[in-house]
Amino acid sequence: MSTERRKERIDRPIKAVTDDIFCLSSIREIAYLVIPRMLPVVGLLLLAFLVPPYWRKVMVITFVMGMMALSWDFMASCGLTSLGQALFFALGAYSAGAANHYLGLPIYLSIPLGTLIGAVISTACIYPTLGLRGIYFSVVTLIIPLMLMRVVETTGIFGGTEGITGLSPFPGIIVTIALSMIALWITFFGLRRLIDSDYGHIFVALKDNDRAVEASGLSIRWFKVQAIFIGSGICCFCGAFMTHYYMSIGMSAFAVDLSIFPIAASVVGGMGTLVGPLLGAIILGPLSEALRAFGSFRVVIYAALLGTFIVMLPEGLFPYLARKYQQIERWVEAPGGISED
Amino acid sequence: MLLSVLVYGFINSVILAMVALGFSITFGISRVANFSHGGFYILGGIFTWYGLIKLGMPYFLSAGLSIIIIGALGALMYKVILIRLRGLELSEVIATLSLGIVILELLRGLGVFGYEFRNPVFMDGSVDILGVGVGIQRIIIVCAGALLLILLHFFVHHTKMGLAFRGVAQQEHTALSVGINPDLVSMLSLAMGSVMCALSAVLILPLGVISVDEGYDILIKALAVCIIGGLESTLGVLVAAFIIGYIEVLTSMYISSALTSVVPLACMLGILLVRPSGIFGKSKEIEERV
Amino acid sequence: MEYLKIENLRKTFGGVVAVDNISFEVEQGALLGIIGPNGSGKTTTVNLITGFLTPDSGKVMFKGRDIAGLRASKITNLGIGRTFQMVKPFYRLPAFKNLVVPLFSPRVKRMGGHYGEKDTLALDILEDIGFERDSAVPYKPASILPHGYLKRLEMARVIALQSELIVFDELYSGLTLAEVASISPMIEKLIEAGKTIIMVEHRLKELFKIAHRVMVLDQGKKIAEGSPREIMKQPSVKKAYLGVEL
Ligand SMILES: Nc1ncnc2c1ncn2[C@@H]1O[C@H](COP(=O)(O)OP(=O)(O)OP(=O)(O)O)[C@@H](O)[C@H]1O
Numbered sequence: 001m002s003t004e005r006r007k008e009r010i011d012r013p014i015k016a017v018t019d020d021i022f023c024l025s026s027i028r029e030i031a032y033l034v035i036p037r038m039l040p041v042v043g044l045l046l047l048a049f050l051v052p053p054y055w056r057k058v059m060v061i062t063f064v065m066g067m068m069a070l071s072w073d074f075m076a077s078c079g080l081t082s083l084g085q086a087l088f089f090a091l092g093a094y095s096a097g098a099a100n101h102y103l104g105l106p107i108y109l110s111i112p113l114g115t116l117i118g119a120v121i122s123t124a125c126i127y128p129t130l131g132l133r134g135i136y137f138s139v140v141t142l143i144i145p146l147m148l149m150r151v152v153e154t155t156g157i158f159g160g161t162e163g164i165t166g167l168s169p170f171p172g173i174i175v176t177i178a179l180s181m182i183a184l185w186i187t188f189f190g191l192r193r194l195i196d197s198d199y200g201h202i203f204v205a206l207k208d209n210d211r212a213v214e215a216s217g218l219s220i221r222w223f224k225v226q227a228i229f230i231g232s233g234i235c236c237f238c239g240a241f242m243t244h245y246y247m248s249i250g251m252s253a254f255a256v257d258l259s260i261f262p263i264a265a266s267v268v269g270g271m272g273t274l275v276g277p278l279l280g281a282i283i284l285g286p287l288s289e290a291l292r293a294f295g296s297f298r299v300v301i302y303a304a305l306l307g308t309f310i311v312m313l314p315e316g317l318f319p320y321l322a323r324k325y326q327q328i329e330r331w332v333e334a335p336g337g338i339s340e341d
Numbered sequence: 342m343l344l345s346v347l348v349y350g351f352i353n354s355v356i357l358a359m360v361a362l363g364f365s366i367t368f369g370i371s372r373v374a375n376f377s378h379g380g381f382y383i384l385g386g387i388f389t390w391y392g393l394i395k396l397g398m399p400y401f402l403s404a405g406l407s408i409i410i411i412g413a414l415g416a417l418m419y420k421v422i423l424i425r426l427r428g429l430e431l432s433e434v435i436a437t438l439s440l441g442i443v444i445l446e447l448l449r450g451l452g453v454f455g456y457e458f459r460n461p462v463f464m465d466g467s468v469d470i471l472g473v474g475v476g477i478q479r480i481i482i483v484c485a486g487a488l489l490l491i492l493l494h495f496f497v498h499h500t501k502m503g504l505a506f507r508g509v510a511q512q513e514h515t516a517l518s519v520g521i522n523p524d525l526v527s528m529l530s531l532a533m534g535s536v537m538c539a540l541s542a543v544l545i546l547p548l549g550v551i552s553v554d555e556g557y558d559i560l561i562k563a564l565a566v567c568i569i570g571g572l573e574s575t576l577g578v579l580v581a582a583f584i585i586g587y588i589e590v591l592t593s594m595y596i597s598s599a600l601t602s603v604v605p606l607a608c609m610l611g612i613l614l615v616r617p618s619g620i621f622g623k624s625k626e627i628e629e630r631v
Numbered sequence: 632m633e634y635l636k637i638e639n640l641r642k643t644f645g646g647v648v649a650v651d652n653i654s655f656e657v658e659q660g661a662l663l664g665i666i667g668p669n670g671s672g673k674t675t676t677v678n679l680i681t682g683f684l685t686p687d688s689g690k691v692m693f694k695g696r697d698i699a700g701l702r703a704s705k706i707t708n709l710g711i712g713r714t715f716q717m718v719k720p721f722y723r724l725p726a727f728k729n730l731v732v733p734l735f736s737p738r739v740k741r742m743g744g745h746y747g748e749k750d751t752l753a754l755d756i757l758e759d760i761g762f763e764r765d766s767a768v769p770y771k772p773a774s775i776l777p778h779g780y781l782k783r784l785e786m787a788r789v790i791a792l793q794s795e796l797i798v799f800d801e802l803y804s805g806l807t808l809a810e811v812a813s814i815s816p817m818i819e820k821l822i823e824a825g826k827t828i829i830m831v832e833h834r835l836k837e838l839f840k841i842a843h844r845v846m847v848l849d850q851g852k853k854i855a856e857g858s859p860r861e862i863m864k865q866p867s868v869k870k871a872y873l874g875v876e877l
């Protein structure tokens with residue numbers, strides 16, 4: 001009789017208690033629950049204001065990318081896996097840029113207006129593809145921004161290849177960083193609340209089985225439009241925000257790296273969890289800044305990371321870490337070997 | 342003017358069809374959407390260029406070698422990456438897309454742009470067709486395209502292997518139960534798609550320079566054609582290629598060449614509104630309506 | 632004016648004629664059974680009536696209005712509910728939250744009738760249909776529920792929608808005798824409550840006990856219609872089912 005070893009995973013006693021009955025009896029248990037939740041909020045808050053000025057810029061970009069990733073993850077959990085988040089970003093950016101440049105609107109009007117107009121145009125752009133599902137939808141969303149980029153390039157609208165420059169800046173880096181962080185947390189908690197609400201269950205249902213949604217008397221097209229409007233609205237805000245941050249807008253807003261980043265962040269962090277994309281963005285944002293010197297190799301690294309994670313750790317970092325946190329793993333003897341099933 | 346529209350539209354359509362067929366063959370058989378298509382295309386061109394210019398190989402040798410290498414790359418991609426993701430549509434898409442981007446951006450980082458990167462045409466000179474002067478390279482492309490289509494048709498409909506391909510395309514599990522190895526067939530389908538991709542690169546790239554953006558362009562065009570025609574239908578791809586091909590040429594001749602890039606997009610969105618599964622998409626109608 | 636009247640309904644898939652000029656009527660409050668061998672076009676007929684497919688030609692008159700070709704959600708909101716042969720729950724949601732989705736539909740809003748918290752309402756409906764309220768079952772994600780419960784969940788959806796015409800597509804398939812015995816009375820109760828029901832079924836014995844009329848399809852064509860007693864005697868029906876002339 002051979003003895004082999006197998007890995008045993010047991011929930012920590014505290015998790016077993018806190019998962020079902022919300023009754024905490026000691027500081028230790030409270031800390032067990034609260035610390036992992038407080039860590040990112042407090043950590044980011046401190047980081048944002050304590051890091052040296054150069055890294056503040058990185059934080060802003062990271063926060064904005066975090067929002068993009070959240071929006072991707074939200075849309076993906078509604079069954080709308082877009083490969084072209086850049087489309088929304090660019091439409092928001094161009095709307096805000098145009099509002100500021102051509103209409104002369106001040107920044108506190110052009111950003112909200114850009115977000116709104118961008119979201120409306122994005123939804124209209126995606127509307128024809130709503131009859132498609134899964135991969136078909138992905139294919140179309142991938143090519144729309146790339147084609148629009150060509151359109152801007154060849155027709156020269158909105159400054160063509162030059163873009164629009166000289167847009168109004170933010171009042172200061174502290175304002176920028178505070179705004180982006182607030183927006184990030186609003187997006188995160190807002191989406192989480194939405195997904196957990198009864199109304200949000202309809203969006204979840206859209207992915208699980210859209211025919212059953214239709215048989216429930218709800219028009220899936222209408223709910224997909226809502227999901228796209230919300231998802232694209234977030235990205236449009238990011239676009240509008242970043243145009244004013246960079247004080248310019250160009251064709252690069254349509255580029256693939258903006259589509260790839262949110263996917264990479266979500267996949268690295270863990271799709272379908274909302275926390276995952278955030279974690280992913282916090283890892284990838286500074287990383288990409290550190291890699292700035294490598295120019296276009298930066299995108300190579302994202303894409304390679306993305307490919308590696310999807311093959312090697314498809315669940316993503318967050319579920320993996322959460323499991324490690326909440327479970328005790330140990331090797332135990334398995335007398336008689338491991339059974340075949 | 343009208344004649345040149347006729348001739349150039351035809352050539353443009355054949356080019357589009359060739360580019361799109363590689364994608365649609367793979368998808369039709371194994372349901373893998375190979376988003377690294379654009380990457381493979383440029384890689385095929387660059388390998389040919391490297392063999393020809395840097396290593397001084399004969400043209401057909403370096404072209405043939407690079408086609409084989411790209412085919413092997415496709416198979417390898419299946420064997421190493423995709424086989425672990427079978428059935429997870431989204432993951433497959435992300436994996437192939439990221440590989441494609443890795444290839445293209447790597448090439449960009451290595452400095453692949455400019456006039457230096459240019460494959461010579463097979464044969465100089467031009468021929469008069471319907472009174473329109475057409476470069477020989479373009480004629481070769483059209484002939485090769487036609488030949489490829491005939492071969493493909495013969496392969497799929499009149500060989501045992503083709504039968505196995507169709508079997509897997511229709512019902513993977515049933516195919517498995519009659520002794521066809523779907524993994525092998527899928528791998529071959531990827532190799533085949535990649536070979537077609539590289540072949541079209543070898544034929545078409547001499548018309549211009551090799552650049553990374555061209556890779557994205559090819560991917561866009563291939564996808565647009567496939568979507569308009571219906572992702573898995575060969576006939577659909579042909580029809581769609583001719584629709585877009587002619588509209589593009591018409592637009593550039595009569596309206597403005599700046600607007601040609603709008604054509605595929607407008608066509609695609611328009612078609613999707615009326616027929617979500619494309620013109621000849623095997624309409625899984627239930628899926629289509631909801 | 633007939634309640635539901637199908638006229639010359641036809642649907643082809645490529646070369647296959649799945650539904651070939653079928654006409655029939657259903658009176659309000661009746662229970663019509665549709666039977667036929669596999670592939671005879673029963674599910675396709677259901678899909679055509681409920682808007683999941685568009686007919687090539689023909690009419691679906693519901694309360695005097697032609698509803699053929701309307702969107703499925705629209706038809707559902709007009710009061711025609713359906714279940715699916717292949718169960719289609721929302722796997723990531725708990726069983727009772729599966730019912731919260733239909734409770735958002737315009738029809739439920741219009742009909743009123745359901746008051747109160749959506750969760751409580753969903754639990755009430757589930758309890759009526761055989762989910763034990765105090766057990767953990769209604770709170771489990773649909774992905775881990777056994778088949779019998781998923782079939783009930785399908786049924787619960789049309790109840791939540793307060794549909795007046797209900798189309799069950801092979802509700803009994805895959806259920807044990809005991810489960811069928813517990814669901815049959817619920818269907819009778821629906822009839823008593825004034826609902827009209829179309830049941831597509833392979834379990835003839837159970838169907839014939841409750842059906843008022845039965846229609847037989849074979850290869851897309853209607854080959855017989857009548858009371859269960861008449862249908863059982865028809866030689867053409869036996870031929871269609873068994874492939875031999877008796
Ligand atoms: N979406 C579709 N595309 C192509 N053919 C279809 C489609 N749906 C049904 N068919 C074909 O139409 C015919 C009727 O199918 P249908 O599902 O209506 O049969 P059914 O009577 O419900 O059979 P079962 O008892 O097995 O459920 C079959 O030959 C089937 O193959």
Ligand SMILES: [Mg+2]
Nearest residue numbers: 673674675716
């Ligand atoms: Mg059926």
